[in-house]
Amino acid sequence: MSNSRTGTTVRLTVAQAVITYLAKQYTVADGQRRRLIPATLGIFGHGNVAGLGQALDQLSDLMPFVQGRNEQSLVHLGSGYAKAMRRRATLAITASIGPGALNMVTGAALATVNRLPVLLLPGDTYASRRQGPVLQQLQHPIEADTTVNDAFRPVSRFFDRINRPEQLLTALPSAMRVLTDPVDTGAVVLSLPQDIQSHAFDFPAELFDERDWLIRRPPPDAEEINAVARMLTEARRPIIIAGGGVVYSDATEELEDLAATAGIPVLETMAGKGAVQQRGWWQIGGIGLEGTPANNDLVRAADFVLTVGSRLTDFATASQSLFENPDVRFAAINVNAHDANRLGATAVVGDAKRALGALAAVVRSAGVSSPPEWQETVRAATAEWAPMRAAALDPETLFDISSVPADNDVVPATDAILTQGQVIGLLQEHARPGDTIVAAAGGPPGDLQKVWDATEGRHCHLEFGFSCMGYEIPAGIGVRLADPDPDKRVVVFIGDGTFLMSPTELVTAALESLAVTVVIPENHGYQVIHRLQMGRHGREFGNEFRYRSGRLDLAGEKAAEHQPRLDGDYLDVDLVEVASGLGARAIRAKTADEVRTALEQTRQHQGPVVIVVPVIPHVDLPGAGAWWDVAPSEVSEDGTVQRLRGEYEAGLGKQLWLG
Structure with missing residues (x-):
């Protein structure tokens, strides 16, 4: 709020005040001003239709409304949008009380885990309690004020329940502060009881003045920069691990400058995929469980690890087992002090762009550079990996299906002639600067992390902090809303298992005429977990999409006896028909040329496209050589x-x- 005290008031309902306020909030970053929340998404029910629904209808010119199909998916859409906007803008999502609100909890957790801002406006049960139990009211025997919305508390960065209209005077600015704070951002929840949404109050007029929120760039401490520079001077085999903080801070140029100046190879986490856009000997790709075997060998040998904008979690570090050099030392640049101190690192707390720029200047002044023999080792390792990658992606190679391990069962016959790696090769062949490929759970994000070339503007949007099935399609819609340029293609790469779990936002894409291409490598199951299961149990159980070999009897005399297993033929599910029925232009493509044709002919289609490509099950890219x-x-x-x-x-x- 401004410092003016005019005494002027505006009489609005709580819901009208929320929407009016949100329409007046802006972010400022590097001189660019934009709406913080340009639209609201949602599904209406009795818990929000008379309050927020009325306000969104009345104020639709200020705040467009996007109708969704599933509340969890809409939160994912908001997260995908926020990530594509480099956390400088996000979306609001509203849901009715009870199951509608609780559907958003998983999406809230994903946003918070990944430090992505989203604003959630779930309806809540009546504050007055005069109505007695209503449809979605939780009656806790000893905590009378508990509602199902309290489930948001552990997975949100900010939570407030608005039980009186005047609480908005502090709650709304607090919510904006968290949404725009690079240290504390995540899911922000304003829980809105059904009756309170429609209550009127005389709000101070200055609450609805336009307000700018600066996206801060905290400067690093010079002593911390100098400490890391000294460590670099002493290092013989240094590496840099780039995380999502590099991307959000727009620190690519500064990272490339440091890497080139000091001769340090840069590896990327999944969130940091594409942090380096130049092609250089020091740009070497992914790390960890889905990194390349060559890169992981370099990490094992490293005696100095500089992490930038990453928490160095389980997947990136192979459960903290990759760092085998007994003399290895760690340093970290992070805007969050807690994250900067992981693995006992020497910390630089500050904005990645400013910290990398300062470190590069000190290193250049001191003439620091890694030893020539280490640079040659890096070049040799990447040269060894290059033909392995090329062979795995080559769509013209006829794959010998007889070489597929049968595990303990015979692989059922399919009509597939391509591998998932070859489909990625075709997508890479088709990708142009400005295009974005999106993936999350299952095999697709790991495969893209290992082999996708995300340089020169071929963006790769991976979500693996929460590994959330169902993120992919709504996130792709969010990416498209963030950049509607029809010459830039958005491709969602999603397994058939995840697609079947949550395909319904295709309807939203069709409703809004949003150009999003969904490519489904159909391998008949949750095959990445099948792979893990074979590596930890040695037998397939419950992960492939197979018919039961006989009728399941849970009610009769045989219920306690041996029951038939899920070990029959693969399910006959027509994903093309599913996608077509949800409003997409749907195509089945079996051969490399058919995939090329489908991609080329649908590039300018203004609406969702689904391309189903049967792939040979149990065929993986070369392993990362990492323990887990x-x-x-x-x-x-x-x-x-x-x-x-x-x-x-x-x-x-x-x-x-x-x-």
């Missing part, structure tokens, strides 16, 4: 499980315990 802390059963009579347990226990000794 997923424990096989400690007690088993199966020799395979016993062997896998022994291999797992041998890997435990490589883990670091540095916090």
